Amino acid sequence: MGEGQLKKGIISERLNLDEYKENFCDLHSPLGQHEALVEAGRCYFCYDAPCQTACPAEIDVALFIREISNSNPLGAAKTIFDQNIFGGMCARVCPVEILCEEACVRQEAESKPVKIGQLQRFATDLAIDKNKQFYQAGDPSGKKIAVIGAGPAGIACAHRLSMYGHEVEIFDAKEKAGGLNEFGIAAYKSANDFAQKEINYILKIGNIKINTNKKLGSDFSLDDLSNKYDAVFLGLGLAGVNALGLKNEDAKGVQDAIDFIAELRQTKDKSKIAIGQNIVVIGGGMSAIDMAIQAKLLGAQNVTLCYRRGIEQMGASIYEQELATSKGVVIKHWLSPKKILTKKGQVTGIKLEYTSLKNGKLMGTKEKTTLEADQIFKAIGQNLISKNIKSLNLKNGRILVDDEFRTSNEKIFAGGDCIFDGEDLTVTASANGRDAAIAINKQLSKGAK
Amino acid sequence: MANLKNSFAGIKSPNPFWLASAPPTDKAYNVERAFKAGWGGVMWKTLGEDGPPVVNVNGPRYGAIFGGDRRLIGLNNIELITDRPLQLNLQEIKQVKKNWPDRAVVVSLMVPCEEDAWKTILPVVEETGADGIELNFGCPHGMSERGMGAAVGQVPEYIEMVTRWCKANTRMPVIVKLTPNITDIRYPARAAYQGGADAVSLINTINSITSVNLDIFAPEPTIDGKGTHGGYCGPAVKPIALNMVAEIARDEQMQGLPISGIGGINNWRDAAEFIALGSGNVQICTAAMTYGFKIVEEMISGLSNWMDEKGYETLDDFIGKAVPNVTDWQYLNLNHITKAKINQDLCISCGRCHIACEDTSHQAIMDSKDGKRHFEVKNEECVGCNLCVNVCPIENCIEMVTLKAGEIDERTGEKVSGNYANWTKHKNNPNSNG
Ligand SMILES: Cc1cc2nc3c(=O)[nH]c(=O)nc-3n(C[C@H](O)[C@H](O)[C@H](O)COP(=O)(O)OP(=O)(O)OC[C@H]3O[C@@H](n4cnc5c(N)ncnc54)[C@H](O)[C@@H]3O)c2cc1C
Numbered sequence: 001m002g003e004g005q006l007k008k009g010i011i012s013e014r015l016n017l018d019e020y021k022e023n024f025c026d027l028h029s030p031l032g033q034h035e036a037l038v039e040a041g042r043c044y045f046c047y048d049a050p051c052q053t054a055c056p057a058e059i060d061v062a063l064f065i066r067e068i069s070n071s072n073p074l075g076a077a078k079t080i081f082d083q084n085i086f087g088g089m090c091a092r093v094c095p096v097e098i099l100c101e102e103a104c105v106r107q108e109a110e111s112k113p114v115k116i117g118q119l120q121r122f123a124t125d126l127a128i129d130k131n132k133q134f135y136q137a138g139d140p141s142g143k144k145i146a147v148i149g150a151g152p153a154g155i156a157c158a159h160r161l162s163m164y165g166h167e168v169e170i171f172d173a174k175e176k177a178g179g180l181n182e183f184g185i186a187a188y189k190s191a192n193d194f195a196q197k198e199i200n201y202i203l204k205i206g207n208i209k210i211n212t213n214k215k216l217g218s219d220f221s222l223d224d225l226s227n228k229y230d231a232v233f234l235g236l237g238l239a240g241v242n243a244l245g246l247k248n249e250d251a252k253g254v255q256d257a258i259d260f261i262a263e264l265r266q267t268k269d270k271s272k273i274a275i276g277q278n279i280v281v282i283g284g285g286m287s288a289i290d291m292a293i294q295a296k297l298l299g300a301q302n303v304t305l306c307y308r309r310g311i312e313q314m315g316a317s318i319y320e321q322e323l324a325t326s327k328g329v330v331i332k333h334w335l336s337p338k339k340i341l342t343k344k345g346q347v348t349g350i351k352l353e354y355t356s357l358k359n360g361k362l363m364g365t366k367e368k369t370t371l372e373a374d375q376i377f378k379a380i381g382q383n384l385i386s387k388n389i390k391s392l393n394l395k396n397g398r399i400l401v402d403d404e405f406r407t408s409n410e411k412i413f414a415g416g417d418c419i420f421d422g423e424d425l426t427v428t429a430s431a432n433g434r435d436a437a438i439a440i441n442k443q444l445s446k447g448a449k
Numbered sequence: 450m451a452n453l454k455n456s457f458a459g460i461k462s463p464n465p466f467w468l469a470s471a472p473p474t475d476k477a478y479n480v481e482r483a484f485k486a487g488w489g490g491v492m493w494k495t496l497g498e499d500g501p502p503v504v505n506v507n508g509p510r511y512g513a514i515f516g517g518d519r520r521l522i523g524l525n526n527i528e529l530i531t532d533r534p535l536q537l538n539l540q541e542i543k544q545v546k547k548n549w550p551d552r553a554v555v556v557s558l559m560v561p562c563e564e565d566a567w568k569t570i571l572p573v574v575e576e577t578g579a580d581g582i583e584l585n586f587g588c589p590h591g592m593s594e595r596g597m598g599a600a601v602g603q604v605p606e607y608i609e610m611v612t613r614w615c616k617a618n619t620r621m622p623v624i625v626k627l628t629p630n631i632t633d634i635r636y637p638a639r640a641a642y643q644g645g646a647d648a649v650s651l652i653n654t655i656n657s658i659t660s661v662n663l664d665i666f667a668p669e670p671t672i673d674g675k676g677t678h679g680g681y682c683g684p685a686v687k688p689i690a691l692n693m694v695a696e697i698a699r700d701e702q703m704q705g706l707p708i709s710g711i712g713g714i715n716n717w718r719d720a721a722e723f724i725a726l727g728s729g730n731v732q733i734c735t736a737a738m739t740y741g742f743k744i745v746e747e748m749i750s751g752l753s754n755w756m757d758e759k760g761y762e763t764l765d766d767f768i769g770k771a772v773p774n775v776t777d778w779q780y781l782n783l784n785h786i787t788k789a790k791i792n793q794d795l796c797i798s799c800g801r802c803h804i805a806c807e808d809t810s811h812q813a814i815m816d817s818k819d820g821k822r823h824f825e826v827k828n829e830e831c832v833g834c835n836l837c838v839n840v841c842p843i844e845n846c847i848e849m850v851t852l853k854a855g856e857i858d859e860r861t862g863e864k865v866s867g868n869y870a871n872w873t874k875h876k877n878n879p880n881s882n883g
């Protein structure tokens with residue numbers, strides 16, 4: 001163990017610069033030409049391929065792999081982008097082990113699926129590196145559409161709308177476009193500023209204007225938008241964070257994982273980021289896992305992830321959990337936070353209670369344990385801030401949409417994390433954006449008649 | 450332990466695996482290594498007449514076809530016969546035979562179609578102590594333009610004539626190597642037989658262009674922007690070779706003529722298949738050129754284990770054993786009815802059987818059951834063609850089940866007859882004699 005990891009307190013520069021570099025480079029190195037050909041050769045070109053069905057964007061996987069096999073990687077990239085313009089990011093962040101690769105018949109045959117994600121990256125990286133543009137803005141329709149939120153849902157929607165010839169204006173509350181691609185995804189999944197590179201590539205289609213630092217609710221209202229534009233798409237994501245509801249949640253050292261990750265993503269020199277020696281992460285989803293892993297990669301000595309239910313209920317896949325443990329994260333299940341311990345306003349530890357399922361209900365066992373902590377990260381879910389969209393019907397706190405992603409206001413569409421029954425995946429957000437654009441186009445063309 | 454000892458046209462060798470006349474047998478260095486590795490015999494790379502040797506191209510001389518994972522499945526070459534001086538080859542042959550008396554050393558020959566040319570070369574070859582000669586009537590490129598190789602092999606009269614000259618002028622066994630670049634292999638083979646050949650060997654390589662370079666629009670291998678047809682060999686040619694071997698083996702007019710099987714033999718099983726179809730031994734080139742001489746170890750152990758398993762003590766126990774089962778289409782039993790059956794435990798649900806049958810055959814495999822992805826044969830549609838078996842990526846997942854006499858064929862609704870009935874007697878056959 002490096003000396004830096006043993007240092008007390010919340011400090012930066014726990015590791016040397018090379019270690020930071022190595023820790024935050026690409027999780028998987030990209031496939032080379034030969035590796036890609038060998039891997040592509042394993043694809044059986046299945047009928048009605050299960051991988052395609054399992055892909056939320058329904059990418060024609062068998063076809064793009066066959067294209068790679070036959071020295072046509074750019075053709076493969078187009079096959080991917082036709083369904084998912086964020087094919088590049090998705091190749092990096094999709095939990096393929098529970099999506100396409102889980103469905104791969106090679107998984108059934110020999111427990112070794114074709115590396116679909118890696119092949120997707122091979123093809124899309126090539127197209128993006130070569131700046132090979134497959135799409136052009138369509139003939140001007142004279143229609144103007146506002147997209148709120150420049151995350152994958154919003155940008156995918158805008159891209160498809162531009163293909164149809166509509167003029168798109170995107171508004172995002174943040175100073176930079178990208179949504180969680182830019183501020184949320186683990187750094188080692190989107191290394192080398194890939195999120196911005198990809199957005200620049202996508203926006204080359206033209207006819208899309210991005211306005212940053214423009215927030216729905218403070219800079220304009222939903223009514224303003226519906227009056228001014230022919231249609232509106234909301235890709236708001238989940239800007240609110242859930243709280244533990246415990247005393248001392250505002251103590252020094254208690255923080256929302258999402259905020260910390262955003263800062264981490266925006267800091268080029270990771271050695272400048274301060275991290276504690278003993279870290280506790282509360283939560284069981286992707287954010288919790290990413291937080292725990294990155295805390296470890298920043299040089300924390302002990303990182304414990306506490307989740308109040310069991311392995312199966314965790315939002316993060318088994319693969320993600322194993323990745324975390326391989327980096328040295330300790331995952332504890334059936335533990336629910338009870339009390340934040342502090343000293344002079346600074347966190348010193350956390351008291352937790354063991355839980356168990358009784359008749360399907362999660363119950364405390366009264367058995368308690370205490371973990372030492374100088375930092376506690378909360379990653380127990382995000383929520384939709386609904387005060388700016390009050391006029392729309394919600395369900396379980398998220399926007400209710402019909403099969404075509406239309407909200408209760410027929411001019412307003414929504415997709416991605418902010419809608420009810422959303423999957424909280426980049427690929428789903430991208431697919432929603434695409435499909436909403438198709439529906440908007442249909443609706444506007446009808447009106448034109 | 451099975452005894453792999455081989456006697457072919459009177460030539461003895463410790464096993465039936467010989468290297469075909471080609472680069473692996475071009476010089477003493479290679480042949481010594483081959484014998485050390487365990488090969489039973491060699492056909493020395495074809496010698497031409499004395500004088501300045503032929504010259505090969507100095508650019509690429511091979512092209513190839515690949516299967517998955519870049520496995521070489523077909524090789525094409527534009528090489529000529531040996532480009533080394535005759536005397537040097539003869540010296541080396543003599544020395545190698547002396548060093549390896551138990552191995553077969555047969556010399557492949559190709560000289561102009563004049564009796565004198567043969568009269569000149571035969572005694573000097575005999576002098577080396579070689580076990581026999583193989584007449585190369587097959588080389589499809591370069592030599593045929595000079596009136597040799599395939600140019601002789603494509604004219605049965607020439608084959609018979611040259612074979613006769615050789616038989617008259619040497620005591621060595623004469624093996625005639627046939628070209629597949631003809632329409633019916635039996636004609637050249639019969640000519641060799643008529644000429645007194647001790648054996649035939651086949652196949653030599655097949656005229657081919659393996660690929661076209663789409664940047665410069667020229668066939669591969671390309672030499673200074675041009676290419677030419679070459680000779681095709683390797684695993685891809687095995688089916689063609691097997692058929693030609695079988696055609697000769699079952700020909701009434703050539704009963705007893707020894708056959709040396711060549712073409713795409715890649716492992717012991719391929720060899721056993723050639724032997725079962727009537728080959729007295731086998732020759733191998735591409736497999737050795739792909740993997741080196743060591744493959745013979747697998748061939749020897751594979752063949753002897755299989756023979757042990759089946760209870761064959763010597764090669765003679767199964768040479769030609771499959772020949773009686775090669776017949777003409779019209780004699781196949783039309784009352785033999787099979788249905789594909791998918792083993793659901795092995796099925797990985799790739800659906801390739803479904804789409805193959807659905808798009809291109811008989812719509813006999815369902816793709817879902819109770820709303821779920823599921824592949825199962827519809828017996829009422831299946832004609833038993835075997836396509837699904839061939840496209841399935843999992844071994845033994847789909848099997849063809851033979852209906853027993855008395856069972857109902859759900860496709861026709863008729864009872865399966867236990868009697869043999871073929872096309873010659875079928876009611877739809879206008880020439881039926883039934
Ligand atoms: C830490 C973390 C890790 C993750 N890891 C993965 C992963 O590995 N793989 C995966 O598939 N998914 C992952 N996800 C989920 C994935 O990032 C989201 O599902 C996806 O980004 C949703 O896209 P979206 O466009 O709906 O929303 P977002 O990406 O959240 O984008 C919403 C955008 O709307 C803007 N916005 C919000 N409110 C307003 C407003 N009032 N006015 C103007 N703009 C506004 C925001 O600034 C933001 O730019 C992760 C999520 C998190 C939090």
Ligand SMILES: Cc1cc2nc3c(=O)[nH]c(=O)nc-3n(C[C@H](O)[C@H](O)[C@H](O)COP(=O)(O)O)c2cc1C
Nearest residue numbers: 469470471495526585653682683712713733734735
């Ligand atoms: C490069 C090369 C050169 C060959 N040269 C000769 C030759 O000189 N004489 C000959 O009879 N056959 C020659 N052949 C044909 C082989 O002996 C053999 O008949 C053919 O390759 C089929 O066997 P295989 O599929 O095992 O390679 C040559 C084949 C190759 C690949």
Ligand code: SF4
Nearest residue numbers: 806831832834835837
């Ligand atoms: S044997 Fe032929 S007809 Fe029968 S199911 Fe298979 S492919 Fe279809």
